[in-house]
Amino acid sequence: MASNGDLIWVKAASGWRDHPFPAAALRGASTKGVRVMTTLQDLRRTISRYVDGGRKRRQLRRELAQLAAMGSLDAVLSDVGLARSQVEPLIAGCTGSRELMDQMLARLGIDPAQLPIEVLRDMTWTCTTCPDKRKCRVWLAEAEGTDFHSFCPNAAQLDQALQNQHQVGA
Template identity: 25%
Template sequence: MDTAVTDATRTVFSRLTEWFSRSWESAAEADMIASLDDSTIRSIAHDCGISPDQLIELAKAGPHAADEMVVMMRALNIDPSEVELRLRNEFRDMQITCSHCASKSECRKDLARGTAAETFAHYCGNAESLNALRANPDFLIA
Protein backbone atom coordinates (compact mmCIF):
# COMPACT_ATOMS: atom_id res chain seq x y z
CA MET A 1 0.00 0.00 0.00
CA ASP A 2 1.19 3.53 -0.78
CA THR A 3 2.78 5.21 2.27
CA ALA A 4 1.07 8.54 1.53
CA VAL A 5 -2.34 6.87 1.53
CA THR A 6 -1.53 5.10 4.81
CA ASP A 7 -0.39 8.39 6.41
CA ALA A 8 -3.51 10.19 5.19
CA THR A 9 -5.71 7.41 6.56
CA ARG A 10 -3.97 7.61 9.96
CA THR A 11 -4.38 11.38 9.99
CA VAL A 12 -8.10 11.19 9.23
CA PHE A 13 -8.53 8.42 11.78
CA SER A 14 -6.67 10.36 14.48
CA ARG A 15 -8.79 13.45 13.79
CA LEU A 16 -12.00 11.45 14.05
CA THR A 17 -10.82 9.80 17.23
CA GLU A 18 -9.95 13.19 18.73
CA TRP A 19 -13.33 14.61 17.69
CA PHE A 20 -15.21 11.69 19.30
CA SER A 21 -13.10 12.04 22.44
CA ARG A 22 -13.87 15.75 22.71
CA SER A 23 -17.57 15.11 22.14
CA TRP A 24 -17.56 12.47 24.87
CA GLU A 25 -15.77 14.83 27.29
CA SER A 26 -18.28 17.60 26.53
CA ALA A 27 -21.25 15.32 27.11
CA ALA A 28 -19.77 14.01 30.37
CA GLU A 29 -19.10 17.55 31.65
CA ALA A 30 -22.61 18.71 30.73
CA ASP A 31 -24.15 15.64 32.38
CA MET A 32 -22.11 16.25 35.53
CA ILE A 33 -23.26 19.88 35.76
CA ALA A 34 -26.87 18.89 34.99
CA SER A 35 -26.83 16.40 37.86
CA LEU A 36 -26.03 19.11 40.41
CA ASP A 37 -28.73 20.86 42.39
CA ASP A 38 -29.51 24.53 41.67
CA SER A 39 -27.81 25.74 44.85
CA THR A 40 -24.55 24.00 43.95
CA ILE A 41 -24.68 25.32 40.39
CA ARG A 42 -25.23 28.87 41.70
CA SER A 43 -22.36 28.46 44.15
CA ILE A 44 -19.92 27.16 41.52
CA ALA A 45 -20.98 29.88 39.07
CA HIS A 46 -20.51 32.54 41.75
CA ASP A 47 -17.03 31.22 42.55
CA CYS A 48 -16.18 31.41 38.84
CA GLY A 49 -17.60 34.92 38.51
CA ILE A 50 -20.23 33.91 35.96
CA SER A 51 -23.97 33.33 35.93
CA PRO A 52 -25.44 29.83 36.42
CA ASP A 53 -26.67 29.93 32.82
CA GLN A 54 -23.15 30.73 31.58
CA LEU A 55 -21.76 27.84 33.65
CA ILE A 56 -24.22 25.42 32.05
CA GLU A 57 -23.50 26.79 28.56
CA LEU A 58 -19.75 26.45 29.10
CA ALA A 59 -20.14 22.89 30.34
CA LYS A 60 -22.14 22.06 27.22
CA ALA A 61 -19.48 23.68 25.02
CA GLY A 62 -16.88 21.40 26.58
CA PRO A 63 -13.45 21.77 28.12
CA HIS A 64 -11.76 22.71 24.84
CA ALA A 65 -14.28 25.32 23.70
CA ALA A 66 -11.84 28.21 24.08
CA ASP A 67 -8.58 26.51 23.09
CA GLU A 68 -8.30 28.74 20.04
CA MET A 69 -8.02 31.84 22.23
CA VAL A 70 -4.67 30.85 23.70
CA VAL A 71 -3.35 29.84 20.29
CA MET A 72 -4.54 33.17 18.87
CA MET A 73 -2.82 35.06 21.67
CA ARG A 74 0.45 33.34 20.88
CA ALA A 75 -0.02 34.06 17.17
CA LEU A 76 -0.36 37.73 18.12
CA ASN A 77 2.77 37.56 20.32
CA ILE A 78 0.67 37.91 23.50
CA ASP A 79 1.68 35.90 26.57
CA PRO A 80 -1.52 34.08 27.66
CA SER A 81 -0.04 33.13 31.04
CA GLU A 82 0.72 36.76 31.86
CA VAL A 83 -2.78 37.86 30.81
CA GLU A 84 -4.40 35.12 32.87
CA LEU A 85 -2.26 35.97 35.89
CA ARG A 86 -2.74 39.75 35.78
CA LEU A 87 -6.18 40.10 34.17
CA ARG A 88 -8.03 37.03 35.41
CA ASN A 89 -11.56 38.41 34.89
CA GLU A 90 -10.83 39.72 31.40
CA PHE A 91 -9.16 36.43 30.50
CA ARG A 92 -12.26 34.54 31.68
CA ASP A 93 -14.55 36.86 29.72
CA MET A 94 -12.45 36.32 26.60
CA GLN A 95 -12.70 32.55 27.11
CA ILE A 96 -16.48 32.81 27.33
CA THR A 97 -16.58 34.87 24.14
CA CYS A 98 -14.33 32.36 22.38
CA SER A 99 -16.36 29.38 23.57
CA HIS A 100 -19.49 30.86 21.95
CA CYS A 101 -17.79 31.87 18.71
CA ALA A 102 -19.45 30.97 15.42
CA SER A 103 -16.22 31.55 13.45
CA LYS A 104 -14.12 28.74 14.91
CA SER A 105 -13.60 27.07 11.55
CA GLU A 106 -12.24 30.26 9.99
CA CYS A 107 -10.12 30.91 13.08
CA ARG A 108 -8.60 27.42 13.06
CA LYS A 109 -7.82 27.65 9.35
CA ASP A 110 -6.13 31.03 9.76
CA LEU A 111 -4.16 29.80 12.77
CA ALA A 112 -3.02 26.73 10.81
CA ARG A 113 -2.03 28.86 7.79
CA GLY A 114 -0.20 31.39 9.96
CA THR A 115 -2.43 34.22 8.71
CA ALA A 116 -4.49 34.80 11.86
CA ALA A 117 -2.57 37.91 12.92
CA GLU A 118 -3.64 39.62 9.69
CA THR A 119 -7.25 38.37 9.56
CA PHE A 120 -8.59 37.82 13.09
CA ALA A 121 -10.06 41.32 13.44
CA HIS A 122 -12.61 40.50 10.72
CA TYR A 123 -14.31 37.72 12.70
CA CYS A 124 -12.95 37.44 16.26
CA GLY A 125 -15.26 38.52 19.06
CA ASN A 126 -12.15 39.21 21.14
CA ALA A 127 -10.44 41.39 18.50
CA GLU A 128 -10.75 44.61 20.48
CA SER A 129 -9.34 43.04 23.65
CA LEU A 130 -6.57 41.26 21.74
CA ASN A 131 -5.54 44.48 20.01
CA ALA A 132 -5.43 46.28 23.36
CA LEU A 133 -3.22 43.51 24.76
CA ARG A 134 -0.93 43.69 21.71
CA ALA A 135 -0.51 47.41 22.32
CA ASN A 136 0.68 46.83 25.89
CA PRO A 137 4.33 45.67 26.08
CA ASP A 138 3.68 44.16 29.53
CA PHE A 139 1.66 41.37 27.90
CA LEU A 140 3.90 40.55 24.96
CA ILE A 141 5.98 37.40 24.75
CA ALA A 142 9.54 38.30 25.65
Protein backbone atom coordinates in the same frame (compact mmCIF):
# COMPACT_ATOMS: atom_id res chain seq x y z
CA MET B 1 0.40 5.26 -1.28
CA ALA B 2 0.62 8.67 0.41
CA SER B 3 3.18 10.53 2.48
CA ASN B 4 3.34 12.54 5.65
CA GLY B 5 6.78 13.88 6.51
CA ASP B 6 9.20 10.96 6.74
CA LEU B 7 6.43 8.36 6.80
CA ILE B 8 4.86 6.69 3.85
CA TRP B 9 1.29 5.47 4.15
CA VAL B 10 0.56 2.18 2.45
CA LYS B 11 -2.94 0.91 1.76
CA ALA B 12 -3.18 -2.64 3.06
CA ALA B 13 -6.16 -4.95 3.32
CA SER B 14 -6.65 -3.87 6.93
CA GLY B 15 -6.39 -0.13 6.17
CA TRP B 16 -3.72 2.55 5.97
CA ARG B 17 -0.49 1.79 7.79
CA ASP B 18 2.47 4.09 8.33
CA HIS B 19 5.96 2.85 7.61
CA PRO B 20 9.27 4.71 8.05
CA PHE B 21 10.54 5.53 4.60
CA PRO B 22 13.18 7.95 3.32
CA ALA B 23 11.63 11.19 2.09
CA ALA B 24 13.89 11.11 -0.96
CA ALA B 25 12.06 8.00 -2.14
CA LEU B 26 8.90 10.08 -2.49
CA ARG B 27 10.33 12.19 -5.30
CA GLY B 28 8.22 11.62 -8.34
CA ALA B 29 5.43 9.98 -6.30
CA SER B 30 1.85 10.79 -7.16
CA THR B 31 0.65 14.00 -5.53
CA LYS B 32 -2.93 12.83 -5.98
CA GLY B 33 -2.35 10.11 -3.37
CA VAL B 34 -0.77 12.64 -1.02
CA ARG B 35 -3.75 14.99 -1.45
CA VAL B 36 -6.20 12.17 -0.75
CA MET B 37 -4.31 11.12 2.36
CA THR B 38 -4.19 14.71 3.63
CA THR B 39 -7.95 14.93 3.19
CA LEU B 40 -8.40 11.64 5.02
CA GLN B 41 -6.16 12.82 7.85
CA ASP B 42 -8.16 16.05 8.11
CA LEU B 43 -11.37 14.00 8.20
CA ARG B 44 -9.92 11.75 10.90
CA ARG B 45 -8.91 14.79 12.99
CA THR B 46 -12.37 16.35 12.55
CA ILE B 47 -14.14 13.15 13.59
CA SER B 48 -11.79 12.72 16.54
CA ARG B 49 -12.39 16.33 17.65
CA TYR B 50 -16.15 15.77 17.34
CA VAL B 51 -16.10 12.53 19.37
CA ASP B 52 -13.82 14.03 22.03
CA GLY B 53 -16.07 17.08 22.20
CA GLY B 54 -19.13 14.91 22.77
CA ARG B 55 -17.31 13.08 25.54
CA LYS B 56 -16.31 16.34 27.23
CA ARG B 57 -19.85 17.73 26.97
CA ARG B 58 -21.39 14.56 28.45
CA GLN B 59 -18.84 14.59 31.30
CA LEU B 60 -19.55 18.25 32.04
CA ARG B 61 -23.31 17.60 32.04
CA ARG B 62 -22.84 14.69 34.48
CA GLU B 63 -20.70 16.78 36.81
CA LEU B 64 -23.15 19.67 36.75
CA ALA B 65 -26.06 17.29 37.38
CA GLN B 66 -24.20 15.84 40.37
CA LEU B 67 -23.60 19.32 41.75
CA ALA B 68 -27.28 20.17 41.25
CA ALA B 69 -28.33 16.94 43.01
CA MET B 70 -26.09 17.85 45.96
CA GLY B 71 -27.52 21.39 46.02
CA SER B 72 -24.09 22.93 45.30
CA LEU B 73 -24.48 24.01 41.68
CA ASP B 74 -25.44 27.64 42.33
CA ALA B 75 -22.58 28.12 44.79
CA VAL B 76 -20.02 26.65 42.37
CA LEU B 77 -21.36 28.73 39.48
CA SER B 78 -21.22 31.83 41.65
CA ASP B 79 -17.60 31.05 42.60
CA VAL B 80 -16.58 30.99 38.94
CA GLY B 81 -18.71 33.99 37.99
CA LEU B 82 -21.37 32.18 35.96
CA ALA B 83 -25.15 32.15 36.06
CA ARG B 84 -27.38 29.15 35.33
CA SER B 85 -28.34 30.77 32.02
CA GLN B 86 -24.70 30.46 30.93
CA VAL B 87 -24.46 26.71 31.53
CA GLU B 88 -25.90 25.56 28.19
CA PRO B 89 -23.71 27.91 26.09
CA LEU B 90 -20.75 26.77 28.18
CA ILE B 91 -21.51 23.11 27.47
CA ALA B 92 -22.12 23.75 23.77
CA GLY B 93 -18.86 25.59 23.25
CA CYS B 94 -16.60 24.01 25.83
CA THR B 95 -14.66 21.72 23.53
CA GLY B 96 -11.43 23.15 22.25
CA SER B 97 -12.17 26.79 23.02
CA ARG B 98 -9.43 27.24 25.58
CA GLU B 99 -6.91 25.45 23.36
CA LEU B 100 -7.81 27.70 20.43
CA MET B 101 -7.50 30.80 22.58
CA ASP B 102 -4.14 29.65 23.97
CA GLN B 103 -2.91 29.02 20.41
CA MET B 104 -4.17 32.43 19.30
CA LEU B 105 -2.39 34.17 22.19
CA ALA B 106 0.83 32.25 21.48
CA ARG B 107 0.66 33.03 17.76
CA LEU B 108 0.27 36.74 18.49
CA GLY B 109 3.00 36.66 21.13
CA ILE B 110 0.68 37.59 24.00
CA ASP B 111 1.60 36.26 27.42
CA PRO B 112 -1.67 35.21 29.13
CA ALA B 113 -0.01 35.59 32.54
CA GLN B 114 0.28 39.34 31.84
CA LEU B 115 -3.46 39.72 31.19
CA PRO B 116 -5.78 40.75 34.01
CA ILE B 117 -7.81 37.73 35.13
CA GLU B 118 -11.09 39.48 34.29
CA VAL B 119 -9.93 40.14 30.71
CA LEU B 120 -8.76 36.55 30.31
CA ARG B 121 -12.07 35.25 31.69
CA ASP B 122 -14.07 37.50 29.35
CA MET B 123 -11.96 36.46 26.37
CA THR B 124 -12.36 32.79 27.28
CA TRP B 125 -16.14 33.21 27.53
CA THR B 126 -16.27 35.01 24.17
CA CYS B 127 -14.20 32.24 22.60
CA THR B 128 -16.38 29.56 24.20
CA THR B 129 -19.56 31.08 22.79
CA CYS B 130 -18.05 31.88 19.38
CA PRO B 131 -20.23 30.40 16.64
CA ASP B 132 -17.40 30.03 14.11
CA LYS B 133 -14.40 28.25 15.61
CA ARG B 134 -13.67 26.72 12.20
CA LYS B 135 -12.31 30.03 10.85
CA CYS B 136 -10.06 30.26 13.89
CA ARG B 137 -8.71 26.72 13.38
CA VAL B 138 -8.06 27.46 9.70
CA TRP B 139 -6.30 30.72 10.54
CA LEU B 140 -4.16 29.02 13.17
CA ALA B 141 -3.22 26.28 10.71
CA GLU B 142 -2.00 28.82 8.12
CA ALA B 143 1.69 29.59 8.19
CA GLU B 144 1.40 33.34 7.72
CA GLY B 145 -2.06 34.66 8.54
CA THR B 146 -2.04 37.95 10.43
CA ASP B 147 -5.57 39.28 10.01
CA PHE B 148 -7.76 37.76 12.68
CA HIS B 149 -9.97 40.86 12.81
CA SER B 150 -12.34 39.60 10.13
CA PHE B 151 -13.53 36.60 12.16
CA CYS B 152 -12.47 36.82 15.82
CA PRO B 153 -14.94 38.30 18.30
CA ASN B 154 -11.96 38.88 20.64
CA ALA B 155 -10.14 41.05 18.10
CA ALA B 156 -10.48 44.30 20.08
CA GLN B 157 -9.28 42.65 23.31
CA LEU B 158 -6.37 41.02 21.46
CA ASP B 159 -5.38 44.37 19.95
CA GLN B 160 -5.53 45.97 23.40
CA ALA B 161 -3.42 43.15 24.88
CA LEU B 162 -0.85 43.56 22.08
CA GLN B 163 -0.73 47.31 22.65
CA ASN B 164 -0.36 46.92 26.43
CA GLN B 165 2.32 44.28 26.04
CA HIS B 166 4.33 46.48 23.65
CA GLN B 167 4.06 49.43 26.06
CA VAL B 168 5.37 47.29 28.94
CA GLY B 169 8.20 45.94 26.78
CA ALA B 170 9.25 49.43 25.60
